[in-house]
Every structure is written in structure tokens, then in C-alpha cells.
Amino acid sequence: MAFHSWQNLADQPIVIDDTTLRDGEQTAGVAFTLEEKITIARMLDEIGVGELECGIPAMGAAEQASVRALVDLGLRARLITWNRALVSDIQASLDCGIRAVDISLSVSDIHIAHKLRKDRAWVRDQLKRALDFCARHDLYVSVGGEDSSRADLDFIVELMQIAKERGADRFRFCDTLGILDPFATFEKISYLRRHVDLDLEIHTHNDLGMATANAIAGIKAGARFVNTTVNGLGERAGNAALEEVVMGLKHACGLELGLDTRRFVALSRFVGRASCRPVPEWKAVVGERVFAHESGLHADGVLKNPINYEGFDPGEVGLGRHLVLGKHSGSQALVQRLKDLGVEVSRIEAMALLDRVRSMSERNKRALTDAELLTLARRHAQVA
Ligand SMILES: CC(=O)SCCNC(=O)CCNC(=O)[C@H](O)C(C)(C)COP(=O)(O)OP(=O)(O)OC[C@H]1O[C@@H](n2cnc3c(N)ncnc32)[C@H](O)[C@@H]1OP(=O)(O)O
Ligand SMILES: O=C(O)CCC(=O)C(=O)O
Structure with missing residues (x-):
């Protein structure tokens, strides 16, 4: 099993963590073959994307085999997997040769009561247990705050402090239901930035058509990591589109990430075919007829x-x-x-x-x- 060395993301002001292979594949009805995953990962890597969220080893043997195959490619991009805050999920990632994990926990009282059917004390304990396991294995950790947009921000601050104390590298703020606007996103991320000195990652959804705007608002408020998917694939209405976030940052905000954007259309068309979701010709940035x-x-x-x-x-x-x-x-x-x-x-x-x-x-x-x-x-x- 290869353990590869990543490009130095510390040097990059903003890091794209593309989740086409995780949240993108969670689009209802989408399933990539291993060959398609390898091609998508290679293309993203060649384009210069810093990090790829590449799967969920807890899903079982087939997913584990594909994550292992991606690890074995020895890409420059850092590979990170999605895990519940369960030692068994994280162990499954370790067994695939993964060295960076997203540890996901619902952080809103709505999810804590109605989905997990637990309480805040359980969330704190579960996070600590998972983080201690990660620390013992020297893993790079992003703590994924599911449903952050509906959570009490002071509870998120508390969880971020726990995360920092126990060695986590960043906190992922998830607008899981895509209900924020860019102004609210900016305020919430700014609040977290002011209260805890821990890198932030912004994860947005497009339910109200604001995923890209919210991702950019999160970055403007100080998030250093941003989640994208090719063509904006993802749960329900999808995530922020890679091509929109990168070109939006460049042309609306004057922030050049140094990616090889000339390959965006080729990547978009490949993912369009592999996902059986053809790209509309008016799709922002990469649609065939937008010029x-x-x-x-x-x-x-x-x-x-x-x-x-x-x-x-x-x-x-x-x-x-x-x-x-x-x-x-x-x-x-x-x-x-x-x-x-x-x-x-x-x-x-x-x-x-x-x-x-x-x-x-x-x-x-x-x-x-x-x-x-x-x-x-x-x-x-x-x-x-
Ligand atoms: C917002 C997001 O996109 S998060 C990512 C979600 N992605 C996916 O669900 C895709 C892959 N998922 C799967 O393959 C499966 O759901 C698995 C392997 C993760 C789990 O499968 P199963 O064990 O069959 O459980 P199932 O999916 O029915 O239910 C989830 C269980 O996980 C629990 N759970 C949910 N989130 C978390 C979490 N972050 N940490 C710990 N436990 C959690 C639920 O409370 C539920 O537990 P319960 O059965 O005790 O009530
Ligand atoms: O919990 C996470 O880290 C990410 C979950 C997710 O995809 C979401 O909340 O939309």
C-alpha cells in the first residue's frame, strides 16, 4: 500500500477540497465505476486541485477497494475520506492507506435530537473519542459539522475548541440544506474566525441557487478550505461547482488560485458522461453555448x-x-x-x-x- 507525500498545501492561501467523488457521487442515482473515479481523480490532480474527498470506506469492501486504488495512484493532491465520528469508520479509512479524514458529526440541535436522537453531551464525547483515536494514528483531521447553518454558533465554538485542543487541523462548516445566503454565511464564518484560531472549511449546497455565492462568501470571511464538485453535482440541488468557484474567485474577487482552468470543459464533459447528468448548454462557465x-x-x-x-x-x-x-x-x-x-x-x-x-x-x-x-x-x- 502506497503512502504518498502531498503537495504542500500550507503554501496555498485557499485550498480547494473537491468532493465530486464523495458528495458528487451522493447525487441520487449517480454511481461512478472505479475507472471513472481514477480518471476524475487524475484530471483533478493534474489541474492542480489540492485535496480530493475520495469516498466513504465505512460503506464496505467495494468502496474500500476504490479508495485504496486512488491512494495507490500516488497523486500530488491530498486524499481525504468521509467518516462518521465512529472509531470503526476511521479504522476502515486507515485500512485503505488514508492519512487524512473528515470526522462528521451533526451539530444542530435539530439533528442531534431528531436524527442522532442524542444530546449535546453525547456529541462532545463522541467527538473527543474519535479525535483521540485520530491523534493516536497521527491523522490529518477535518471535523465536519453537519447542519452547521442551523446550529447554535456558540456550540460550534465549543466543538471547535475541543477539536483544536485534541489536534484537529480544521473545522468544516456545512450548510447541509443549502438554506443560507451569502451575507449570513459571511457573518457566521466571521463569528467562528473571531472566536477560535482553527482553520475553517466551507461546504455549501445549491438548494436556493446560492452554493457558489455562499462558498465565496465563506472564503471572504476567512475560510481557507472550500468544497466543490465538478458541474455542481451533489446531494439534491448539488454543491458549489468547481469551475464556478475558481472562475468566480478569479474574475469577481481577483483571487487567482493557479489551477489549469483550460481543462475545465474536458473535465466537465467527462463527469457529465460518467454521472449520466449531461451538462446543460447554458451551465455557467462550462456550458457549450455560454459564449x-x-x-x-x-x-x-x-x-x-x-x-x-x-x-x-x-x-x-x-x-x-x-x-x-x-x-x-x-x-x-x-x-x-x-x-x-x-x-x-x-x-x-x-x-x-x-x-x-x-x-x-x-x-x-x-x-x-x-x-x-x-x-x-x-x-x-x-x-x-
Ligand atoms: C450530509 C452528508 O452528506 S453526510 C454523508 C452521508 N453519506 C452517506 O450516507 C452515503 C454512504 N452511507 C452508507 O453507506 C451508510 O449509510 C453507512 C455505511 C454510513 C451506514 O449504514 P448503516 O449502518 O446501514 O446505517 P444507516 O445509514 O441506516 O443509519 C445511520 C446510522 O448512523 C448514525 N449516524 C449518522 N451520522 C452519524 C455521525 N456523524 N456519527 C455517528 N453516527 C452517525 C445514525 O444515527 C444511524 O444510527 P442508528 O441506526 O443507531 O439510529
Ligand atoms: O459532515 C460533513 O463533513 C459533510 C457533510 C455534508 O456533506 C453536508 O453536510 O452537506
Whole structure:
């Protein structure tokens, strides 16, 4: 069994812990094969993701075999597994050659009473027992606070203090149900930062469409670790998408993580196939058509200079640009497209032709193909 040496994450200001292989695979109905897991792990590693949450050894022999196979790859990324706060779960991770564990415990009174059917004293004791076991085995530990967003923050502070005293490396704040907004996320993470000197990790869900915004708010409030999944896979509405968090940090916050983002589209398409969840063409950052321009003023602006209507260069994530002719087109784009196809028309002729382009697009409920455009142009020339 290989124990590999990780890249030095202490040097990185923000560390992505991608959980495509754990929370991503928890998407109802998704199951990756071992080969798919290996490919996803390799791609994430090559792109420069610092840490991969790679499975749940407590699930049994098949999952343990896949975690072992991932350990044996000797990736630069640190591999971490998900575990309940049970010695038996952590032992199963150790048996796979894992050296970093997430120890999960529900921290809200709702979960403690209605899911675990225990009390806060039990949570404290269970955490201590699990942490002492991890310390004896010199494991890197993230304490996962399930349902943190509905928990009493002062109880989380208490658990973080226990975690710090017993050698844990960080605390994971989970918005398990995806019910926070970025402002509340910022306040809660700031509060924890002020009260305990322990690294924080932010884990968000997309139930209200705010997973990426909340992940970024958590980072802005001081979380150093952030959970993502490729394409935003994950329980229910999913997690914060890797590609959105990385590009959001870069272009909205001016924080460059140094990942090879040009491979995002290839990774997204692979995970789309492996999860049987094809990527919608309008999916932020990696959708096939998110750099498609039809509207006349936009196409004109892009033809003059793409910076007019593109927040970043499509090549940065491995995409291309499409200029399409349809219901909302203007004459500039039409003149240019026909020129590319070898047909010269004046601006006035293009304006006359536009009516036909519009009605064909409306009839077919889509943009025109080049062949359709050429046919329209020829017919128009014959009539004119
Ligand atoms: C929010 C999240 O995403 S957390 C990650 C959740 N992921 C998964 O559940 C996927 C993988 N899960 C599994 O394969 C299984 O659920 C296993 C192997 C973990 C456990 O399987 P089983 O032993 O059959 O238990 P089951 O799933 O039905 O119930 C969970 C038990 O764990 C307990 N439990 C739940 N969370 C924790 C925790 N963090 N620490 C300790 N015990 C816990 C529950 O209270 C329940 O115990 P009970 O039976 O005494 O009431
Ligand atoms: O408990 C953890 O560490 C993570 C659990 C999780 O995936 C969540 O709360 O959404």
C-alpha cells in the first residue's frame, strides 16, 4: 500500500477540497465505476486541485477497494475520506492507506435530537473519542459539522475548541440544506474566525441557487478550505461547482488560485458522461453555448472586440465562441457571417435579408445553419 507525500498545501492561501467523488457521487442515482473515479481523480490532480474527498470506506469492501486504488495512484493532491465520528469508520479509512479524514458529526440541535436522537453531551464525547483515536494514528483531521447553518454558533465554538485542543487541523462548516445566503454565511464564518484560531472549511449546497455565492462568501470571511464538485453535482440541488468557484474567485474577487482552468470543459464533459447528468448548454462557465452571441448589439460589440460582451476569454476554460444568426440578429453580424461564407452583401442588403432570417428562426425556434443562411441569401439576391 502506497503512502504518498502531498503537495504542500500550507503554501496555498485557499485550498480547494473537491468532493465530486464523495458528495458528487451522493447525487441520487449517480454511481461512478472505479475507472471513472481514477480518471476524475487524475484530471483533478493534474489541474492542480489540492485535496480530493475520495469516498466513504465505512460503506464496505467495494468502496474500500476504490479508495485504496486512488491512494495507490500516488497523486500530488491530498486524499481525504468521509467518516462518521465512529472509531470503526476511521479504522476502515486507515485500512485503505488514508492519512487524512473528515470526522462528521451533526451539530444542530435539530439533528442531534431528531436524527442522532442524542444530546449535546453525547456529541462532545463522541467527538473527543474519535479525535483521540485520530491523534493516536497521527491523522490529518477535518471535523465536519453537519447542519452547521442551523446550529447554535456558540456550540460550534465549543466543538471547535475541543477539536483544536485534541489536534484537529480544521473545522468544516456545512450548510447541509443549502438554506443560507451569502451575507449570513459571511457573518457566521466571521463569528467562528473571531472566536477560535482553527482553520475553517466551507461546504455549501445549491438548494436556493446560492452554493457558489455562499462558498465565496465563506472564503471572504476567512475560510481557507472550500468544497466543490465538478458541474455542481451533489446531494439534491448539488454543491458549489468547481469551475464556478475558481472562475468566480478569479474574475469577481481577483483571487487567482493557479489551477489549469483550460481543462475545465474536458473535465466537465467527462463527469457529465460518467454521472449520466449531461451538462446543460447554458451551465455557467462550462456550458457549450455560454459564449454564443445572437443579439445584434452584442454580436456587433463582440465583432469589434470580444471584451465588450465577454467577462473572460472562453479559451480560459477550454470553450470556444459562437456567433449565431437568429431572431435577434443585426446587420453587422449578418454581413460578417456571409463574408466568412464567401458572399459579399452591403449593410443595406443585409438589413433587407434580416426579416427573412428572423421569420425562419421564429418558425424553427432556433438559430439558422450556414446552409439555410446561404439559401436565404441566394433567394434574396434573385428577387432583388
Ligand atoms: C450530509 C452528508 O452528506 S453526510 C454523508 C452521508 N453519506 C452517506 O450516507 C452515503 C454512504 N452511507 C452508507 O453507506 C451508510 O449509510 C453507512 C455505511 C454510513 C451506514 O449504514 P448503516 O449502518 O446501514 O446505517 P444507516 O445509514 O441506516 O443509519 C445511520 C446510522 O448512523 C448514525 N449516524 C449518522 N451520522 C452519524 C455521525 N456523524 N456519527 C455517528 N453516527 C452517525 C445514525 O444515527 C444511524 O444510527 P442508528 O441506526 O443507531 O439510529
Ligand atoms: O459532515 C460533513 O463533513 C459533510 C457533510 C455534508 O456533506 C453536508 O453536510 O452537506
